[in-house]
Amino acid sequence: MADVSIVLPCLNERQALGHCVGVARQALAVLKARHGLTGEIVVADNGSCDGSQDLALSLGARLVTVSAPGYGAALRGGFAAARGRFLVMGDADGSYDFLEAVPMVEALLGGLTSAWARASREPSCRARCRGRIAISATRS
Numbered sequence: 757m758a759d760v761s762i763v764l765p766c767l768n769e770r771q772a773l774g775h776c777v778g779v780a781r782q783a784l785a786v787l788k789a790r791h792g793l794t795g796e797i798v799v800a801d802n803g804s805c806d807g808s809q810d811l812a813l814s815l816g817a818r819l820v821t822v823s824a825p826g827y828g829a830a831l832r833g834g835f836a837a838a839r840g841r842f843l844v845m846g847d848a849d850g851s852y853d854f855l856e857a858v859p860m861v862e863a864l865l866g867g868l869t870s871a872w873a874r875a876s877r878e879p880s881c882r883a884r885c886r887g888r889i890a891i892s893a894t895r896s
Contacts, residue, residue: 759793760784760861761840764817764848765830766799770806772850773799777815780846780854787861799848800834802826808848 762780766773777797784795799812800820812819822833835843842861846852 758796758838758840760787760795760842760844760857761798761838762795762854762857763798763800763831763834763838763843763845765802765827765834765845766804766808766812766848767802767827767830768804768806768808769848770804770808770811773808773811773848774815775850776846776848776852776854777812777817781816783844783854783857786855786858790858791862791865793842793861796839798834798838800830800837802830802833 762784764773764776764780769776777799780797784793784797787793787795797815797817798820799808799817800822801809801812802822802825809819809821818837820834820837822830824833831845834845842864844854844857844861846854846857
């Protein structure tokens with residue numbers, strides 16, 4: 757079992773997936789160094805046809821195949837497969853800076869029951885992702 761699971765719902769995100777997994781890995785390294793927390797990266801793939809699955813595996817992420825269509829299904833499938841006590845989610849398109857999850861998890865360690873952050877407002881982010889909310893919560 758991991759302490760922290762970073763879940764990335766994914767549908768044809770090969771172009772940004774490497775960057776996302778790399779930053780997620782950095783966030784997990786910070787949490788391990790500061791608090792001794794273990795972590796995993798879960799890519800919940802929803803039928804990608806661009807090679808996202810192979811890339812996720814080659815980067816050391818745990819791949820979960822979600823057969824039900826839709827973003828929500830991929831997110832639920834990723835959370836169901838996650839082994840962490842703390843769950844962090846962010847889209848696999850580069851619209852989230854997973855390093856921002858570090859203070860959220862630290863707040864959860866301090867007793868908060870949930871922590872929120874808005875998606876990046878950078879112009880490079882896809883318009884469909886602006887304003888989405890990432891939640892990190894303790895699993896009961």
